[in-house]
Amino acid sequence: MGRRIRLMAIAGAVAATVTLAGQAFAETATQDGYFAAPDREASYLQRLAIDGFDGKAGPELEDAITRALMASGHFDVMTATRRAFRNGDAQGLLSGTILTSVNRSRFRDTRETCVERKDGDCVKHERKKVDCLRRTATVRASLQIERTADSRIVYSQQIPQSTTLSWCPGDRHEESIDTVMMRMIGQIAGQFAADITPEHKRYAIRFRESRKDMPKEIGKQFKEAVHMTKRDVDAACQSWQALDAQLPDNASITFDLGLCAEHKGDYQGALAKYERASQLIGGSNNEGDEGVARIHRLIAGREDQRRFAQDGAM
DSSP: OOEEEEEOOOOOOOOOOEEOOTTTTEEEEEEEEEEEEEEEHTTTHHHOOOOESSSHHHHHHHHHHHHHHHHHOOOEEEEHHHHHHHOOOSSSSEEEEEEEEEEEEEEEEEEEEEEEETEEEEEEEEEEEEEEEEEEEEEEEEEEEEEEETTEEEEEEEEEEEEEEETTTTTTOOOOOOHHHHHHHHHHHHHHHHOOOOOOEEEEEOOOOTTTTTHHHHHHHHHHHHHHHTTHHHHHHHHHHHHHHHSTTOHHHHHHHHHHHHHTTHHHHHHHHHHHHHHHHHHSSSSHHHHHHHHHOOOOOOOHHHHHHHHHHH
């Protein structure tokens, strides 16, 4: 089977706990959440074999991906030939191609240059056109994961990276192309791992504080509830609930009630509030839209967390 790297198992169920960090006019809630991987099907294949990658930089990419998957704490990773993969216990086979290139071109730019020296020191500068060199390094990885059970490709992506280096006479020594290439390979490995790895993280959400369209007295109570979140989020949520009865369909109250539901782990309730808040706030990519996207990943993450726990118990 080749070398096998054992990694720690997925952490158990994570309670939705909230700590509060307050700033004047910018109250936020910080809490833990378990987010499904962007590519859920691939994340289910926790025992992965790496078949290697075609291309001159294939070994470097294999090493970078192995390290990135190890750091995720979600996968068993092994190096295996395709035949060994077929006969082994890997759930998926990762393979692909990596292409690297460097394009060079010359250009002219204006630089301040020394035109007169005295006793080894420059005593006169002029801005002059000088010949410079531009190098563009490109790395493109094509990666795919084949599922053992049915030979289906469950992940297939091209991940490109590109960096341009320019140098003119008098500039400091630039990075080497090898250093740049290795950094981009590491970035590709990190992006790939992020695509297929669920994530338990602490994240912050900012309460919506706008009092637009609120009568004066309700606006005053709303502001007090926002500041109350620093010491008692449950009391603040009760205040918003009461205000919602008096002023239904207000964008800020509706959004903050969505945050309250998220705080309690009521993801379906939070989803309904964020969807309505998005409509009330209007525009695109508003706080409500961000809440909807986040809750969808949290709902999927909760489902996947149960799945991984069951798989681990088998």
